[in-house]
Every structure is written in structure tokens, then in C-alpha cells.
Amino acid sequence: MVNYFLIATIILTLFSCKNASVKIHQRVIVDSTPKLLIAGLPERIETNAMNTVAKKYGFHYERVGGCVVSKKLSDSMRIINAITYQYLENKFGKYWRNNFNREVDIISDLQYKVEQCLNNNEDIIKLNLAFKKDEYQMQYEIEPDAQKEIIIINAYDFEEIEGAFQKVTYYTISLDPKRKQLFFPL
Numbered sequence: 001m002v003n004y005f006l007i008a009t010i011i012l013t014l015f016s017c018k019n020a021s022v023k024i025h026q027r028v029i030v031d032s033t034p035k036l037l038i039a040g041l042p043e044r045i046e047t048n049a050m051n052t053v054a055k056k057y058g059f060h061y062e063r064v065g066g067c068v069v070s071k072k073l074s075d076s077m078r079i080i081n082a083i084t085y086q087y088l089e090n091k092f093g094k095y096w097r098n099n100f101n102r103e104v105d106i107i108s109d110l111q112y113k114v115e116q117c118l119n120n121n122e123d124i125i126k127l128n129l130a131f132k133k134d135e136y137q138m139q140y141e142i143e144p145d146a147q148k149e150i151i152i153i154n155a156y157d158f159e160e161i162e163g164a165f166q167k168v169t170y171y172t173i174s175l176d177p178k179r180k181q182l183f184f185p186l
Contacts, residue, residue, distance in 0.1 A: 033058055034084045037077040039065035045115070048141045049107035053100060055143075057092065059084060111142050114153060114175065121182070124173075131170050133157060138170070151175040152185070 036054075038061050047061075054060055065073055088096055118124045119136055128138045143152045156169045174185045 033060050034087055035060050035062045036081050036084050037062055037064045039063065039069045039073070039077065040067055044139065045111045046104070046108050048139075049104045049111055052107050052141065052143055053103045056103075057088065057096070057100060059088065107142065107144070110144070110151070111140070114142050114151060115140055117175075118153070124182070127171065128155070133170075149176070149178065151177060 036059060042050075050061060064077065069077075092099070118140060125135055128135070131138070137157060138155050139157055141154045141156060143154070144150075145152055151174065153173050153175060154169050155171050155173070156167055158165045159168045160166075161168075172185060173182050175182055
């Protein structure tokens with residue numbers, strides 16, 4: 001009787017086991033800050049500048065569509081964005097968007113100048129090639145740090161991971177504009 005019970009348990013265990021897929025890694029980043037929904041494909045440098053300044057203001061952009069969006073999506077974007085705009089106006093005042101856009105313009109200009117510098121720097125070109133990135137393939141996102149008087153630069157690109165394209169940061173460097181010197185932060 002005990003043998004039948006033992007054999008039944010083993011058989012039941014064998015047939016109930018499944019080959020479950022196992023994820024090697026999972027990158028889930030949840031941003032709980034208020035969001036503004038956007039669609040379309042703006043210029044990359046301006047997008048990076050908008051994201052940098054938005055972080056400072058305590059919100060983020062979420063791209064929900066391409067160049068063409070349905071009326072239903074457009075209407076829902078308008079409703080959600082109205083709530084976020086009201087929140088930001090209450091927090092920063094009626095003319096916060098003017099200040100925001102001015103800062104985006106400044107960061108865009110700075111972003112362009114930093115990219116020109118990096119794309120002509122032999123050491124950066126070699127570093128990008130080490131990551132198997134062509135000379136101008138690496139993208140850069142800048143974050144000025146006023147307290148340290150430096151510019152933090154994240155070098156990134158998009159890679160296919162688990163069937164979806166995700167932003168991958170390859171390295172972070174800092175630029176001291178006064179000394180015109182690049183260095184890796186500690």
C-alpha cells in the first residue's frame with residue numbers, strides 16, 4: 001500500500017511539473033511622477049532637453065503614439081494632460097510653461113554643443129567603438145548639475161531586449177565646462 005502511494009506521488013509530481021519560462025533579468029522602472037502624454041516624433045535633442053527639464057519640474061513625458069493618432073486617443077490625452085497642467089500651474093504658477101520652454105531651449109543648445117564635442121573626441125569615439133557603436137550612433141542625454149558646476153552625460157542607445165526595444169545606458173561621464181575636461185564620476 002505504501003509503495004502504491006509512493007509511486008502515485010512520484011507520477012503525480014512528474015506530470016504536474018511544467019517547464020516554466022524563466023526571465024534572466026527584468027528591468028521594470030516605475031515613474032510615479034505626474035505625466036504629460038505626447039505623440040509624434042520630435043527631434044531627439046529637443047526630446048532629451050524636454051525630459052531633463054521635466055525631471056526638474058517633477059513630471060515626465062510618456063509617448064503614447066506616433067505621428068498619427070486617433071480622435072479617441074487625442075481626446076483622452078487632452079483630458080489627462082489638463083489634469084497634469086492644472087497640477088503644474090498650481091505648483092509653479094500661471095506662467096510656468098514659459099519658464100519651462102525657455103529652459104528647454106537652453107538645454108537643447110547645450111545638448112547640441114556637448115554632442116558636437118563628444119562626437120569629435122577621439123577617446124569618446126574609441127569608447128563608443130568598444131561598445132560596438134558606430135561613430136555617431138551613441139546618443140547622449142545631459143543633466144546640468146548647478147551645485148557641482150558640471151554636466152552629467154548619459155550615453156545610451158536602444159537595444160532589443162526580450163523582444164522589445166529598451167533604452168540602455170552604456171556609461172555616464174561628466175563634463176567640467178570651466179576646465180573643458182571630461183571625467184568619469186566616482
